[in-house]
Amino acid sequence: MNAQSxxxxxxxxxxxxxxxxxxxxxxxxxxxYFFIPFWIILLNLLVSGTVFWASQKNEFRxxxxxxxxxxxxxxxxxxxxxxxxxxxxxxxxxxSAMYGLKILETYKLRDAHLLLNLGFFMLVAGFLFNQDPLIxxxxxxxxxxxxxxxTSLYRVNTDDKSGFSLRSILSSLGKYLLLxxxxxxxxxxxxxxxxxxxxxxxxxxxxxxxxxxxxxxxxISSLQLFDKIAFRATFESSPPNENDLYWRVLSLxxxxxxxxxxxxANPLNQIPLTEQQIKFDYTITMEETQRNFLISLDRPVKTxxxxxxxxxxxxxxxxxxxxxLRYSMQSAPNLEIGTRLSSPKKxxxxxxxxGNEMTxxxxxxxxxxxxxxxxxxxxxxxxxxxxxxxYTLSPPSFDEDIVDNFWLGAQRGFCEHYASALVFIARAAGxxxxxxxxxxxxxxxxxxxxxxxxxxNAHAWTELWFEGEGWVRLDPTAAxxxxxxxxxxxxxxxxxxxxxxxxxxxxxDDLGMLKQIEYWVDQxxxxxxxxxxxxxxxxxSNLLSKLGLSGIKPQQMIGIIFVAISVFVLVIAIRSFRKxxxxxxxxxxxxxxxxxxxxxxxxxxxxxxGPYKLLNIISQSSxxxxxxxxxxxxxxxxxxxxxxxxxxxxxxxxxxxxxxxNGYFS
Amino acid sequence: MKLTATIQQQTRKWFGSRMPVGDKVRLNQNSSYxxxxxxxxxLSVIVILMLVGATNYQNNLAFLxxxxxxxxxxxxxxxxxxxxxxxxxxEGQPTELFAKQSGVISITLNSYxxxxxxxxxxxxxxxxxxxxxxxxxxxxxxxxxxxxxLTFIPEKRGQQELPRMMVSSVFPFGWFRTWAxxxxxxxxLVYPHPIEPPQRFEVSGGDEMESEQGKKSVGNEDFYGxxxxxxxxxxxxxxxKSFARxxxxxxxxxxxxxxxxxxxxxxxxxGFPEEARxxxxxxxxxxxxxxxxxxxxxxxxQHIGFDEGDVHRKKCLTSLALFNxxxxx
Numbered sequence: 004m005n006a007q008s009x010x011x012x013x014x015x016x017x018x019x020x021x022x023x024x025x026x027x028x029x030x031x032x033x034x035x036y037f038f039i040p041f042w043i044i045l046l047n048l049l050v051s052g053t054v055f056w057a058s059q060k061n062e063f064r065x066x067x068x069x070x071x072x073x074x075x076x077x078x079x080x081x082x083x084x085x086x087x088x089x090x091x092x093x094x095x096x097x098x099s100a101m102y103g104l105k106i107l108e109t110y111k112l113r114d115a116h117l118l119l120n121l122g123f124f125m126l127v128a129g130f131l132f133n134q135d136p137l138i139x140x141x142x143x144x145x146x147x148x149x150x151x152x153x154t155s156l157y158r159v160n161t162d163d164k165s166g167f168s169l170r171s172i173l174s175s176l177g178k179y180l181l182l183x184x185x186x187x188x189x190x191x192x193x194x195x196x197x198x199x200x201x202x203x204x205x206x207x208x209x210x211x212x213x214x215x216x217x218x219x220x221x222x223i224s225s226l227q228l229f230d231k232i233a234f235r236a237t238f239e240s241s242p243p244n245e246n247d248l249y250w251r252v253l254s255l256x257x258x259x260x261x262x263x264x265x266x267x268a269n270p271l272n273q274i275p276l277t278e279q280q281i282k283f284d285y286t287i288t289m290e291e292t293q294r295n296f297l298i299s300l301d302r303p304v305k306t307x308x309x310x311x312x313x314x315x316x317x318x319x320x321x322x323x324x325x326x327x328l329r330y331s332m333q334s335a336p337n338l339e340i341g342t343r344l345s346s347p348k349k350x351x352x353x354x355x356x357x358g359n360e361m362t363x364x365x366x367x368x369x370x371x372x373x374x375x376x377x378x379x380x381x382x383x384x385x386x387x388x389x390x391x392x393x394y395t396l397s398p399p400s401f402d403e404d405i406v407d408n409f410w411l412g413a414q415r416g417f418c419e420h421y422a423s424a425l426v427f428i429a430r431a432a433g434x435x436x437x438x439x440x441x442x443x444x445x446x447x448x449x450x451x452x453x454x455x456x457x458x459x460n461a462h463a464w465t466e467l468w469f470e471g472e473g474w475v476r477l478d479p480t481a482a483x484x485x486x487x488x489x490x491x492x493x494x495x496x497x498x499x500x501x502x503x504x505x506x507x508x509x510x511x512d513d514l515g516m517l518k519q520i521e522y523w524v525d526q527x528x529x530x531x532x533x534x535x536x537x538x539x540x541x542x543x544s545n546l547l548s549k550l551g552l553s554g555i556k557p558q559q560m561i562g563i564i565f566v567a568i569s570v571f572v573l574v575i576a577i578r579s580f581r582k583x584x585x586x587x588x589x590x591x592x593x594x595x596x597x598x599x600x601x602x603x604x605x606x607x608x609x610x611x612x613g614p615y616k617l618l619n620i621i622s623q624s625s626x627x628x629x630x631x632x633x634x635x636x637x638x639x640x641x642x643x644x645x646x647x648x649x650x651x652x653x654x655x656x657x658x659x660x661x662x663x664x665n666g667y668f669s
Numbered sequence: 670m671k672l673t674a675t676i677q678q679q680t681r682k683w684f685g686s687r688m689p690v691g692d693k694v695r696l697n698q699n700s701s702y703x704x705x706x707x708x709x710x711x712l713s714v715i716v717i718l719m720l721v722g723a724t725n726y727q728n729n730l731a732f733l734x735x736x737x738x739x740x741x742x743x744x745x746x747x748x749x750x751x752x753x754x755x756x757x758x759x760e761g762q763p764t765e766l767f768a769k770q771s772g773v774i775s776i777t778l779n780s781y782x783x784x785x786x787x788x789x790x791x792x793x794x795x796x797x798x799x800x801x802x803x804x805x806x807x808x809x810x811x812x813x814x815x816x817x818x819l820t821f822i823p824e825k826r827g828q829q830e831l832p833r834m835m836v837s838s839v840f841p842f843g844w845f846r847t848w849a850x851x852x853x854x855x856x857x858l859v860y861p862h863p864i865e866p867p868q869r870f871e872v873s874g875g876d877e878m879e880s881e882q883g884k885k886s887v888g889n890e891d892f893y894g895x896x897x898x899x900x901x902x903x904x905x906x907x908x909x910k911s912f913a914r915x916x917x918x919x920x921x922x923x924x925x926x927x928x929x930x931x932x933x934x935x936x937x938x939x940g941f942p943e944e945a946r947x948x949x950x951x952x953x954x955x956x957x958x959x960x961x962x963x964x965x966x967x968x969x970x971q972h973i974g975f976d977e978g979d980v981h982r983k984k985c986l987t988s989l990a991l992f993n994x995x996x997x998x
Contacts, residue, residue: 009805011792113707113708117711120715121715123738130728134728139730146734153842157788158788158840159808175841179744182740186739187737187739187740188736191733191736196724197724538729575747579748
């Protein structure tokens with residue numbers, strides 16, 4: 004009759020449910036294990052194992068000196084590995100190690116609470132590295148494990164293992180999560196967001212590839228990263244022709260003989276924009292670059308927020324792009340820029356370093372053959388088109404005179420070599436010129452209305468300045484094979500690959516179904532990015548204005564949160580507290596049996612008759628098969644009036660035999 | 670100091686001033702309360718840290734997790750509260766209680782919504798000291814009865830009301846503590862505190878009582894005797910005085926009275942205060958019934974004839990318990 008009971012003192016001082024706590028802790032740390040040094044993982048697992056083992060052996064306690072030593076070692080280890088203990092990577096490694104070691108200092112109920120509460124914070128640390136949909140789903144696992152560890156701190160009856168099966172954990176804790184999800188969504192939509200971060204954290208040490216702000220065609224390039232997505236673009240109206248899809252990022256205007264770099268440019272004061280210009284409005288979602296330059300369609304005329312357009316028509320953000328970023332822009336591809344170039348500027352765009360004398364001379368000699376700059380440049384492009392100029396991703400690398408070696412020697416290279424060479428030739432011939440780097444083309448997702456641009460689309464082209472025309476875009480690489488720009492969706496792959504003699508040609512068009520799946524996955528990712536990861540202040544206000552709440556103030560949003568949450572909580576509360584006597588299924592079956600017996604016996608049995616009395620009546624009645632009733636009623640009595648709660652199995656048996664008996668009547 | 674004590678008392682009175690009282694009690698929402706625990710406060714600080722982190726890194730997954738946690742927290746308020754509700758409390762099998770002696774009150778808990786109620790603490794509200802109630806924790810099963818034995822030390826004899834009860838729980842997550850009060854209407858019968866009558870007829874002739882009460886000596890020489898202690902007998906009955914005099918362990922007993930039945934009379938303890946007389950007689954009744962002897966009891970206005978057995982014992986103890994108990998304040 005007496006259930007297992009504990010005094011307050013015993014409840015507080017009994018051994019902690021270390022198994023549940025350690026499981027929760029390790030599940031919390033698991034996503035971080037992909038991003039922190041391996042020795043920290045080993046250390047954490049070792050320490051947890053030791054603590055669990057020690058708890059099984061009552062007399063063993065982890066000695067204090069060991070804890071001090073191991074903690075010091077962990078801090079030193081992080082410092083040695085990262086040379087610092089601040090910054091994202093080192094910081095997360097440090098707190099992961101500390102959080103793992105916290106189990107050594109967990110004896111009391113309050114220690115356990117601290118450990119579990121901190122678990123939620125540690126989950127946030129994991130999101131700094133990975134924000135895939137998968138991790139968003141995974142987070143429910145550690146959350147449930149944490150909640151389960153809390154309940155096992157308080158459950159009195161620890162012998163009854165039925166409450167600890169995965170199924171019962173899920174069913175009892177699942178309801179908390181199911182009810183919490185609507186609350187989460189309300190808060191997510193209405194919680195006021197800030198436009199920018201509160202403070203800047205030092206960036207990660209991870210190198211991000213893509214467009215760099217130097218270009219040295221002599222070295223082997225990093226064009227291997229084919230598939231990684233650089234950005235996505237959505238046009239408000241119809242997109243420009245595909246060969247106009249030149250995505251501008253940087254202009255490089257300084258050459259030291261080996262590498263092109265950029266001289267700083269001032270913000271642009273005024274854009275000579277006229278009404279007749281063809282303009283495109285579009286939104287770009289770019290992946291992190293760790294740099295300040297935004298991607299825009301050549302040539303940007305209007306930008307968003309705190310970013311601004313520079314004199315070389317690149318777009319600059321005061322913050323480095325350390326997260327996926329979304330912004331809207333307007334571009335006018337046919338805009339004339341830099342029609343008037345001051346003489347110091349002109350001189351700057353003509354400057355060339357020592358070296359590459361052969362090309363310089365070649366350029367000067369060739370220029371003499373033509374009446375004007377345009378005709379000369381056309382002849383250069385024709386040369387590329389008609390002579391043995393190859394496009395390859397693995398050109399020979401050179402240590403000096405890289406332009407000479409390419410232009411008059413190997414004649415093999417990719418866009419950077421061609422752009423670099425053309426600018427060099429133009430400058431030598433007295434035409435101001437610069438290299439522009441960015442992306443060209445893109446693939447349109449046929450399932451949706453956006454363009455995917457990958458690192459594979461990274462491109463370099465040139466801008467040459469002609470009197471009266473200003474800066475004119477010229478793409479020498481396009482001169483190699485004209486089809487390149489005109490060709491289909493996957494032009495970049497097929498074009499480039501077909502030009503390589505070293506690689507076998509893969510026609511990606513044949514991978515129909517796979518490609519379909521890829522697009523589908525990408526669409527999912529895009530939706531995930533759009534609706535979850537990029538849900539920033541602007542998206543929030545867009546969504547709210549769609550809901551008819553445009554121009555809503557943060558205070559009002561907080562108000563909405565309060566009202567909505569209060570209503571929701573109130574509804575659950577009322578539902579759970581509505582007082583009603585719940586008849587247990589057994590009692591319900593008993594009442595059913597009574598009414599059936601009424602009919603069978605032809606008498607009116609009193610409604611409040613108990614099973615004992617019923618047993619008597621039945622034994623005196625003319626019913627057949629009395630033993631059947633007897634067995635059932637006896638087990639019912641045992642269930643109903645026993646001092647010890649009967650087992651779940653027994654209860655089920657009672658219920659099924661009740662049901663069988665009731666079914667027998669009908 | 671006095672003022673805070675008064676305020677505390679008044680607050681305590683206000684809490685539970687609308688509590689349910691009855692033989693079978695279900696908690697009501699007028700006297701059930703809920704408030705965050707230290708862990709709850711700690712978690713709210715962590716939630717704020719998470720929000721700051723999420724805002725700073727513009728990390729929407731962190732926002733989602735934080736809001737999920739807030740949602741779980743809000744739902745937990747309801748479920749913590751609900752865990753304590755829907756339980757029926759009633760007094761279980763009564764046991765013998767003696768004034769000023771530790772006894773047991775059994776309380777039966779029954780889940781009437783047929784759900785499990787884990788980690789329910791139950792105890793006397795009077796045992797509440799330094800902010801920690803001295804509660805006994807049980808898991809109430811979804812089906813069947815669960816019972817708890819609570820230690821109870823009655824102050825006085827007679828029909829006594831039980832102090833109000835407190836139930837409390839922090840289940841499931843220990844973020845909130847919900848607590849409630851209720852009263853059990855049925856009074857319990859408390860027998861008087863048994864006190865051994867002064868020993869003046871011992872062989873050694875102890876002198877401790879004689880100076881005061883020597884004149885009032887009552888009883889007969891062979892009223893008490895000492896018997897060797899047998900393992901298993903109650904330690905309280907050991908005659909420690911003779912033990913101190915190095916005569917070995919002995920147990921006080923009525924000397925055997927062949928055919929001479931015992932009669933316990935009120936007048937025997939003349940000169941003692943009323944309560945002392947009641948206590949002495951209670952002691953003697955308990956002693957005699959322990960030895961399975963027949964005895965009679967006479968107190969003013971009541972005489973219970975020679976008899977033996979449990980029913981007789983109960984009758985005697987009850988009349989002692991209720992003797993003049995109304996006048997006892």
